[in-house]
Amino acid sequence: MTQIRLRFYEELNDFITPALRKVEIVHVFFRKASIKDIIESFGVPHTEVELILVNGISVNFAYTVKDGDRISVYPKFESFDITPILRLRPKPLRLPKFVIDANLGRLTRYLRLLGFDCLYSNAYDDATVATISSEKNRIVLTRDRRLLQRKIITHGYFVREVTPKLQVKEVLKRFDLYRLITPFTRCMHCNGILENIEKQQIKEHLKPLTKMHYDNFLVCSGCKQIYWQGSHYKRAKQLIDEFMQISG
Structure with a gap:
């Protein structure tokens, strides 16, 4: 038996059971597990996580959890640079390019209107989205947390808002895209220049x-x-x- 203490911070709490939000969770399990497996067992996609501290030391997703570990899980940091500690991503995406799942067609059109490179088809299934993200280095935008739990996806975001216009504002703020807006430079229908x-x-x-x-x-x-x-x-x-x- 392995017992750990675990806490999720800030918007990561959106994904977990209300009773477990913003409190230290005592978690018991009976098999060998990576920290990635533990985090996603609570419904938190690994793509939403930027920093993991185990007993005060930064680790990556491959870390094998040990009895007595005290774990803190943090989302993307907007206000300060944690690069000296550890980034879980191999490197940030400098020029954001997206692949968007089939349920976010209107969001796609709006982002293209603003000049952002967005691959989309209502025929894309989850496997196709994941493959495109991995092979073409694109950020997944979705409202399906199970999609973001696919191992080959390293950059992804769960869109919280339901209304397309609010989704656009959420994505712009989340990825700090305002300075990169170039309206009327991309086709809203096919994504061409x-x-x-x-x-x-x-x-x-x-x-x-x-x-x-x-x-x-x-x-x-x-x-x-x-x-x-x-x-x-x-x-x-x-x-x-x-x-x-x-x-x-």
């Missing part, structure tokens, strides 16, 4: 009123969707302004 194109090259694809009133156009390098500053542009600009309002 938008490029300037001469009106003459596409005029046969334009409706008469569009051809008459607009001169500046963008085209998606992937699906060839054409964009211009019509009535939809004003609505999109209002959305962008709303998203860029940083809340406390």
